[in-house]
Amino acid sequence: MNTTKTKEALLLDSNTEKRTKCLVYTRVMGYHRPVESFNIGKKGEHKQRTLFVEKGCCN
Structure with missing residues (x-):
């Protein structure tokens, strides 16, 4: 499981551009x-x- 995270991290790091x-x-x-335009409090x-998610009423 630890190797999977390492592979994912390497993949993300290699594709930054x-x-x-x-x-x-x-x-x-x-x-x-x-959301990026919010101030610190709103963020x-x-x-x-x-x-x-609301459940449907007629299902």
Whole structure:
């Protein structure tokens, strides 16, 4: 198991120039904003949020 992590780490390190930055957006007061534009306090609040999925009512 330890060797798998090492192989993954080596793969990630070898492909740094091929990776692109991933922007995370969240919905704030009816519109979408990138999380990177938040101040420190809002970034902390975003990390504490939990993701939930509503169950369908008619299944």
